[in-house]
Amino acid sequence: MVLLKEVYVDPSLEANPIVQRIRQGLNHLPWHSRADLDRVIQELLSFHADPCGAGKHILLIRPFQGRLVKNCPGTMNHICCNYKIINVVTNCPMDCSYCILQSYLNNPCVTFYPEFAEVFREIEEIIEKHPHRIFRFGTGELGDSLILDGIVGFADEAIPFFAAKKNAILELKTKSAEVDHLLFLNHRGRTVVSWSLNPLRIIEEEEHLAAPLGERLQAARLCADAGYPVGFHFDPLIYYPGWEDDYRTVVDLLFEHIEPRQVMWVSLGGLRYPPFLKQVAQERFPGSRIFSGELIPGEDGKLRYLKPIRVEMYQRMVSWLRAYDGGLFIYLCMERADVWQEVFGSTPGNTEGLNRRFEECVVRFMKGVQ
């Protein structure tokens, strides 16, 4: 459920056809044309008791400064997956207690950059330079890929664009169930639709305004039936008494909805956050229990569960997932090589090694869809 309350647009974009279409779709909301959008942001930051919460109700539409497609920054001394991030929307109208964006962005408003043609030009430039490599692009790093997509319409253009590419795929990552507009697009298996999953209890207590688990899995089923490869992210994994039963139930539910051969990848990532997130989150979500466990700073400064806890969680998850399909492609998000070694008995070694594993996985899927 999107609870936008007003829209601010930079006047230079008023005539943009994408913006005009959005205006028609949001004609029930106040629409302000303002050249000083930074001032709107500053006023929110200065005068609102909860700028982060208030910003989730405001949509800004503005030109993007700089490149719209970037490398995922990864994290120091951890194996990263060499992902390319597309900045079309930053921030998110959902409100997870652990969301890193609360402490990350200096603009708390949901912000949309309607320069699709420039996004596609930058992607072409990247993939044409290395025609023998396979690139993964996604919109779900600085926001949710689908919660606003019915309004902004990026997937309508991006999915057919990627369908025509030989060496690139798109991932749309979400905690929503907003997939109806995807179901009849020409995707040729070049778009992976993926969901972040957590047990019911964590969704209810920590993932405010996100779709319930059943709705996410039903949406995944619809996409899989429409031929899309699907993906799942158990990230963040939360450690609490009884986590084993709850996560195992989610794995079982997942495979009640989806056949393992339809799953392109599954990621696992323990809860981690920069130290200053804890204070922001505890002020905004005093009822949250996930910040009270024992977490210690890693080499990148982020707080994580102790290594034995992370390894235990990953090993158990891998065994539950692989019981359904021993060949399932599972990777760890932002973990060190020694953790990979303990969980899988092998390590990709570095980011390049993990990237090669992704390329092999994508090629296998692409062979099935020509």
Ligand code: SF4
């Ligand atoms: S869905 Fe993702 S981007 Fe949105 S609030 Fe939750 S963690 Fe943040």
